[in-house]
Amino acid sequence: MSVAQSNVITRHLRGQRQTRRFTDEPVPKDVITDILEVARWTGSWKNDQPWHFVVVTDAETRKALAEVGPHAAFLEGAPCVVVVVLDGENPRGEPFDEGRVSERIMLAASAHGLGAGTGWFAPGDGEAKAREILGIPEGKVVRQAIGIGRPQPGRQSSGGGRKPLDEIVSWESWSAS
Protein backbone atom coordinates (compact mmCIF):
# COMPACT_ATOMS: atom_id res chain seq x y z
CA MET A 1 0.00 0.00 0.00
CA SER A 2 1.34 3.42 -0.91
CA VAL A 3 2.01 6.05 1.76
CA ALA A 4 -0.58 8.28 0.08
CA GLN A 5 -3.26 5.61 0.46
CA SER A 6 -2.16 4.92 4.02
CA ASN A 7 -2.68 8.60 4.79
CA VAL A 8 -6.12 8.63 3.17
CA ILE A 9 -7.14 5.73 5.37
CA THR A 10 -5.74 6.85 8.71
CA ARG A 11 -7.18 10.32 8.08
CA HIS A 12 -10.54 8.73 7.39
CA LEU A 13 -10.32 6.61 10.55
CA ARG A 14 -9.27 9.56 12.71
CA GLY A 15 -12.00 11.78 11.29
CA GLN A 16 -14.98 9.52 12.01
CA ARG A 17 -17.58 11.27 14.20
CA GLN A 18 -21.15 10.42 15.23
CA THR A 19 -23.92 12.03 13.19
CA ARG A 20 -27.46 12.10 14.59
CA ARG A 21 -29.15 14.74 12.40
CA PHE A 22 -29.82 13.92 8.79
CA THR A 23 -31.54 15.30 5.72
CA ASP A 24 -34.54 13.39 4.31
CA GLU A 25 -32.57 12.20 1.28
CA PRO A 26 -32.92 8.42 1.03
CA VAL A 27 -29.79 6.26 1.04
CA PRO A 28 -29.62 4.41 -2.31
CA LYS A 29 -30.01 0.66 -1.96
CA ASP A 30 -26.68 -0.07 -3.67
CA VAL A 31 -24.93 2.13 -1.09
CA ILE A 32 -26.66 0.29 1.76
CA THR A 33 -25.60 -3.00 0.22
CA ASP A 34 -22.00 -1.81 -0.12
CA ILE A 35 -21.98 -0.79 3.55
CA LEU A 36 -23.39 -4.20 4.56
CA GLU A 37 -20.78 -5.90 2.41
CA VAL A 38 -18.13 -4.16 4.54
CA ALA A 39 -19.99 -5.32 7.65
CA ARG A 40 -20.20 -8.87 6.35
CA TRP A 41 -16.41 -9.23 6.23
CA THR A 42 -15.84 -8.09 9.81
CA GLY A 43 -13.85 -10.48 11.98
CA SER A 44 -15.37 -12.10 15.06
CA TRP A 45 -14.51 -14.55 17.83
CA LYS A 46 -13.86 -17.93 16.19
CA ASN A 47 -15.38 -16.41 13.03
CA ASP A 48 -18.81 -16.90 14.61
CA GLN A 49 -20.30 -13.88 12.77
CA PRO A 50 -22.88 -13.65 15.58
CA TRP A 51 -24.93 -10.97 13.86
CA HIS A 52 -27.90 -10.25 11.67
CA PHE A 53 -28.88 -6.85 10.30
CA VAL A 54 -32.41 -5.56 9.88
CA VAL A 55 -32.41 -2.59 7.51
CA VAL A 56 -35.31 -0.23 8.19
CA THR A 57 -36.21 2.59 5.80
CA ASP A 58 -40.00 2.59 6.39
CA ALA A 59 -40.92 5.85 8.15
CA GLU A 60 -43.52 4.30 10.47
CA THR A 61 -41.18 1.58 11.66
CA ARG A 62 -38.44 4.14 12.25
CA LYS A 63 -40.84 6.24 14.29
CA ALA A 64 -41.84 3.20 16.36
CA LEU A 65 -38.19 2.35 17.03
CA ALA A 66 -37.45 5.96 17.94
CA GLU A 67 -40.16 5.87 20.59
CA VAL A 68 -38.75 2.95 22.59
CA GLY A 69 -36.26 5.11 24.47
CA PRO A 70 -34.51 8.47 24.68
CA HIS A 71 -31.24 7.34 23.10
CA ALA A 72 -33.06 5.92 20.06
CA ALA A 73 -35.13 9.04 19.40
CA PHE A 74 -32.91 10.36 16.59
CA LEU A 75 -33.54 7.22 14.52
CA GLU A 76 -36.87 8.66 13.39
CA GLY A 77 -34.93 11.21 11.35
CA ALA A 78 -32.41 8.76 9.90
CA PRO A 79 -33.43 7.70 6.38
CA CYS A 80 -31.72 4.32 6.84
CA VAL A 81 -31.55 2.42 10.12
CA VAL A 82 -29.43 -0.73 10.45
CA VAL A 83 -30.56 -2.69 13.51
CA VAL A 84 -27.82 -4.97 14.80
CA VAL A 85 -29.19 -8.30 16.06
CA LEU A 86 -26.89 -10.62 18.02
CA ASP A 87 -27.29 -14.39 18.30
CA GLY A 88 -27.32 -14.17 22.11
CA GLU A 89 -25.19 -17.28 22.52
CA ASN A 90 -22.00 -15.65 23.82
CA PRO A 91 -22.88 -12.73 26.12
CA ARG A 92 -19.23 -12.19 27.02
CA GLY A 93 -17.85 -11.99 23.50
CA GLU A 94 -20.70 -10.72 21.32
CA PRO A 95 -20.73 -7.09 22.53
CA PHE A 96 -17.07 -6.81 21.48
CA ASP A 97 -17.85 -8.17 18.01
CA GLU A 98 -20.92 -5.90 17.90
CA GLY A 99 -18.62 -2.93 18.50
CA ARG A 100 -16.27 -4.09 15.73
CA VAL A 101 -19.00 -4.50 13.15
CA SER A 102 -20.79 -1.29 14.15
CA GLU A 103 -17.57 0.68 13.80
CA ARG A 104 -17.07 -0.73 10.31
CA ILE A 105 -20.62 0.15 9.31
CA MET A 106 -20.09 3.75 10.43
CA LEU A 107 -16.70 3.98 8.70
CA ALA A 108 -18.19 2.56 5.49
CA ALA A 109 -21.08 5.04 5.66
CA SER A 110 -18.71 7.97 5.87
CA ALA A 111 -16.61 6.54 3.03
CA HIS A 112 -19.79 7.13 1.02
CA GLY A 113 -20.04 10.71 2.26
CA LEU A 114 -22.79 9.81 4.73
CA GLY A 115 -23.05 10.31 8.47
CA ALA A 116 -23.84 7.58 10.99
CA GLY A 117 -24.54 7.26 14.68
CA THR A 118 -25.46 4.60 17.22
CA GLY A 119 -28.89 4.67 18.88
CA TRP A 120 -29.37 2.56 22.00
CA PHE A 121 -32.74 1.00 22.85
CA ALA A 122 -32.11 0.81 26.62
CA PRO A 123 -33.03 1.82 29.31
CA GLY A 124 -36.20 0.18 30.56
CA ASP A 125 -37.88 -2.29 28.28
CA GLY A 126 -36.65 -0.51 25.14
CA GLU A 127 -34.77 -3.54 23.88
CA ALA A 128 -37.77 -5.85 24.24
CA LYS A 129 -39.95 -3.29 22.47
CA ALA A 130 -37.51 -2.96 19.57
CA ARG A 131 -37.47 -6.75 19.23
CA GLU A 132 -41.24 -6.82 19.19
CA ILE A 133 -41.56 -4.06 16.57
CA LEU A 134 -39.27 -5.94 14.20
CA GLY A 135 -40.58 -9.43 14.97
CA ILE A 136 -37.22 -10.65 16.21
CA PRO A 137 -37.38 -13.98 18.09
CA GLU A 138 -36.86 -14.15 21.85
CA GLY A 139 -33.30 -15.09 22.72
CA LYS A 140 -31.78 -12.83 20.10
CA VAL A 141 -30.19 -9.69 21.52
CA VAL A 142 -31.05 -6.25 20.15
CA ARG A 143 -29.17 -3.44 21.85
CA GLN A 144 -28.75 -0.71 19.28
CA ALA A 145 -29.18 0.43 15.71
CA ILE A 146 -27.06 2.60 13.48
CA GLY A 147 -28.77 5.56 11.84
CA ILE A 148 -27.33 6.47 8.44
CA GLY A 149 -27.99 9.38 6.11
CA ARG A 150 -26.71 12.60 4.66
CA PRO A 151 -25.69 14.88 7.54
CA GLN A 152 -27.65 18.09 8.03
CA PRO A 153 -25.28 20.91 7.09
CA GLY A 154 -23.61 22.30 10.17
CA ARG A 155 -25.24 19.77 12.47
CA GLN A 156 -22.53 17.13 12.67
CA SER A 157 -21.43 16.45 16.24
CA SER A 158 -17.98 17.76 17.12
CA GLY A 159 -17.46 14.54 19.05
CA GLY A 160 -16.62 16.38 22.22
CA GLY A 161 -12.82 16.24 22.06
CA ARG A 162 -10.59 13.49 23.37
CA LYS A 163 -8.09 12.89 26.17
CA PRO A 164 -4.47 13.56 25.15
CA LEU A 165 -2.40 10.57 24.09
CA ASP A 166 -0.01 10.68 27.06
CA GLU A 167 -2.99 10.33 29.40
CA ILE A 168 -4.25 7.11 27.83
CA VAL A 169 -1.01 5.37 26.84
CA SER A 170 1.69 3.68 28.92
CA TRP A 171 4.83 2.07 27.59
CA GLU A 172 5.86 -1.44 28.69
CA SER A 173 3.88 -1.39 31.98
CA TRP A 174 1.05 0.44 33.71
CA SER A 175 3.30 2.18 36.23
CA ALA A 176 5.29 3.71 33.39
CA SER A 177 2.23 5.83 32.54
Add this chain to the structure above:
Amino acid sequence: MSVAQSNVITRHLRGQRQTRRFTDEPVPKDVITDILEVARWTGSWKNDQPWHFVVVTDAETRKALAEVGPHAAFLEGAPCVVVVVLDGENPRGEPFDEGRVSERIMLAASAHGLGAGTGWFAPGDGEAKAREILGIPEGKVVRQAIGIGRPQPGRQSSGGGRKPLDEIVSWESWSAS
Protein backbone atom coordinates in the same frame (compact mmCIF):
# COMPACT_ATOMS: atom_id res chain seq x y z
CA MET B 1 -14.85 12.84 -0.67
CA SER B 2 -14.19 11.54 -4.16
CA VAL B 3 -15.55 8.21 -5.37
CA ALA B 4 -11.96 7.03 -5.85
CA GLN B 5 -11.17 7.71 -2.19
CA SER B 6 -14.40 6.09 -1.13
CA ASN B 7 -13.36 2.97 -2.99
CA VAL B 8 -9.91 2.95 -1.41
CA ILE B 9 -11.51 3.09 2.01
CA THR B 10 -14.28 0.51 1.60
CA ARG B 11 -11.77 -1.83 -0.06
CA HIS B 12 -9.47 -1.36 2.92
CA LEU B 13 -12.32 -2.02 5.36
CA ARG B 14 -13.50 -5.11 3.50
CA GLY B 15 -9.99 -6.49 3.21
CA GLN B 16 -9.07 -6.42 6.90
CA ARG B 17 -8.08 -9.88 8.20
CA GLN B 18 -6.53 -11.11 11.44
CA THR B 19 -2.77 -11.68 11.39
CA ARG B 20 -1.15 -13.78 14.10
CA ARG B 21 2.26 -14.61 12.59
CA PHE B 22 4.79 -11.84 12.26
CA THR B 23 8.39 -11.24 11.28
CA ASP B 24 10.79 -9.96 13.97
CA GLU B 25 10.96 -6.50 12.40
CA PRO B 26 10.17 -3.92 15.10
CA VAL B 27 7.29 -1.50 14.57
CA PRO B 28 8.74 2.05 14.47
CA LYS B 29 7.60 4.19 17.38
CA ASP B 30 6.13 6.88 15.12
CA VAL B 31 3.95 4.23 13.45
CA ILE B 32 2.76 2.96 16.85
CA THR B 33 1.97 6.55 17.83
CA ASP B 34 0.03 7.13 14.61
CA ILE B 35 -2.02 3.96 15.25
CA LEU B 36 -2.75 5.11 18.81
CA GLU B 37 -3.73 8.53 17.51
CA VAL B 38 -6.41 6.78 15.43
CA ALA B 39 -7.47 4.84 18.54
CA ARG B 40 -7.63 8.03 20.59
CA TRP B 41 -10.30 9.56 18.35
CA THR B 42 -12.63 6.55 18.54
CA GLY B 43 -16.17 7.31 19.68
CA SER B 44 -17.58 5.84 22.88
CA TRP B 45 -20.73 5.87 25.00
CA LYS B 46 -21.19 9.45 26.27
CA ASN B 47 -17.64 10.08 25.04
CA ASP B 48 -16.39 8.25 28.15
CA GLN B 49 -13.24 7.03 26.38
CA PRO B 50 -13.16 4.15 28.91
CA TRP B 51 -9.75 2.87 27.76
CA HIS B 52 -6.05 2.94 28.40
CA PHE B 53 -3.41 1.29 26.23
CA VAL B 54 -0.26 -0.42 27.46
CA VAL B 55 2.19 -0.81 24.59
CA VAL B 56 4.53 -3.74 25.09
CA THR B 57 7.58 -4.29 22.90
CA ASP B 58 9.85 -5.89 25.52
CA ALA B 59 10.39 -9.54 24.56
CA GLU B 60 10.26 -10.91 28.12
CA THR B 61 6.98 -9.15 28.90
CA ARG B 62 5.49 -10.39 25.62
CA LYS B 63 6.55 -13.93 26.50
CA ALA B 64 4.96 -13.63 29.95
CA LEU B 65 1.70 -12.34 28.43
CA ALA B 66 1.73 -15.13 25.86
CA GLU B 67 1.93 -17.72 28.64
CA VAL B 68 -1.26 -16.69 30.44
CA GLY B 69 -3.55 -18.58 28.07
CA PRO B 70 -3.83 -20.41 24.75
CA HIS B 71 -5.47 -17.56 22.85
CA ALA B 72 -2.70 -15.14 23.86
CA ALA B 73 0.17 -17.43 22.83
CA PHE B 74 0.82 -15.71 19.50
CA LEU B 75 1.60 -12.41 21.27
CA GLU B 76 5.11 -13.67 22.00
CA GLY B 77 5.87 -13.39 18.29
CA ALA B 78 4.24 -9.98 17.80
CA PRO B 79 6.87 -7.21 17.88
CA CYS B 80 4.33 -4.74 19.24
CA VAL B 81 1.50 -5.62 21.62
CA VAL B 82 -1.19 -3.08 22.51
CA VAL B 83 -2.97 -4.19 25.68
CA VAL B 84 -6.45 -2.67 25.93
CA VAL B 85 -7.35 -1.74 29.51
CA LEU B 86 -10.95 -0.78 30.33
CA ASP B 87 -12.03 1.40 33.23
CA GLY B 88 -14.38 -1.32 34.50
CA GLU B 89 -17.13 1.16 35.38
CA ASN B 90 -19.69 0.18 32.73
CA PRO B 91 -19.62 -3.59 32.17
CA ARG B 92 -22.57 -3.41 29.78
CA GLY B 93 -21.21 -0.73 27.48
CA GLU B 94 -17.44 -0.99 27.64
CA PRO B 95 -17.03 -4.24 25.66
CA PHE B 96 -18.83 -2.55 22.74
CA ASP B 97 -16.49 0.44 22.89
CA GLU B 98 -13.56 -1.97 23.29
CA GLY B 99 -14.62 -3.62 20.02
CA ARG B 100 -14.85 -0.25 18.29
CA VAL B 101 -11.41 0.92 19.37
CA SER B 102 -9.79 -2.46 18.72
CA GLU B 103 -11.20 -2.52 15.20
CA ARG B 104 -9.76 0.94 14.55
CA ILE B 105 -6.34 -0.11 15.87
CA MET B 106 -6.32 -3.10 13.51
CA LEU B 107 -7.49 -1.02 10.55
CA ALA B 108 -4.84 1.63 11.28
CA ALA B 109 -2.15 -1.04 11.51
CA SER B 110 -3.01 -2.41 8.10
CA ALA B 111 -3.12 1.13 6.69
CA HIS B 112 0.59 1.09 7.57
CA GLY B 113 1.11 -2.22 5.78
CA LEU B 114 1.16 -4.15 9.04
CA GLY B 115 -0.91 -7.08 10.25
CA ALA B 116 -2.82 -7.20 13.52
CA GLY B 117 -4.80 -9.71 15.55
CA THR B 118 -6.61 -9.94 18.87
CA GLY B 119 -5.24 -12.18 21.62
CA TRP B 120 -7.58 -13.04 24.49
CA PHE B 121 -6.25 -13.64 28.01
CA ALA B 122 -9.16 -15.85 29.13
CA PRO B 123 -9.95 -18.63 29.98
CA GLY B 124 -9.07 -19.39 33.59
CA ASP B 125 -7.17 -16.74 35.51
CA GLY B 126 -5.49 -15.41 32.37
CA GLU B 127 -6.93 -11.95 32.74
CA ALA B 128 -5.79 -11.61 36.36
CA LYS B 129 -2.34 -12.82 35.38
CA ALA B 130 -2.08 -10.30 32.53
CA ARG B 131 -3.08 -7.54 34.94
CA GLU B 132 -0.43 -8.65 37.38
CA ILE B 133 2.34 -8.84 34.77
CA LEU B 134 1.66 -5.26 33.69
CA GLY B 135 0.99 -3.86 37.18
CA ILE B 136 -2.56 -2.82 36.29
CA PRO B 137 -4.71 -1.91 39.32
CA GLU B 138 -7.53 -4.17 40.48
CA GLY B 139 -10.91 -3.01 39.17
CA LYS B 140 -9.55 -2.26 35.71
CA VAL B 141 -10.58 -4.83 33.10
CA VAL B 142 -8.02 -6.45 30.82
CA ARG B 143 -9.52 -8.89 28.35
CA GLN B 144 -7.30 -8.83 25.30
CA ALA B 145 -4.37 -7.32 23.50
CA ILE B 146 -3.73 -6.59 19.86
CA GLY B 147 -0.55 -7.99 18.36
CA ILE B 148 0.90 -5.86 15.57
CA GLY B 149 3.78 -6.44 13.17
CA ARG B 150 4.82 -7.20 9.65
CA PRO B 151 2.99 -10.36 8.52
CA GLN B 152 5.06 -13.44 7.78
CA PRO B 153 4.90 -13.93 4.02
CA GLY B 154 2.19 -16.40 3.13
CA ARG B 155 1.06 -16.78 6.71
CA GLN B 156 -1.82 -14.32 6.83
CA SER B 157 -5.08 -15.93 7.87
CA SER B 158 -7.62 -16.32 5.09
CA GLY B 159 -10.25 -15.28 7.63
CA GLY B 160 -12.30 -18.41 7.04
CA GLY B 161 -14.90 -16.99 4.67
CA ARG B 162 -18.17 -15.34 5.61
CA LYS B 163 -21.90 -16.03 5.44
CA PRO B 164 -23.58 -14.65 2.28
CA LEU B 165 -25.30 -11.29 2.58
CA ASP B 166 -28.83 -12.62 2.08
CA GLU B 167 -28.35 -14.90 5.08
CA ILE B 168 -27.48 -12.09 7.47
CA VAL B 169 -29.66 -9.23 6.21
CA SER B 170 -33.43 -8.65 6.41
CA TRP B 171 -35.28 -5.68 4.98
CA GLU B 172 -37.81 -3.77 7.12
CA SER B 173 -38.50 -6.64 9.56
CA TRP B 174 -37.06 -9.93 10.76
CA SER B 175 -39.68 -12.09 9.08
CA ALA B 176 -38.77 -10.56 5.73
CA SER B 177 -35.40 -12.36 5.93
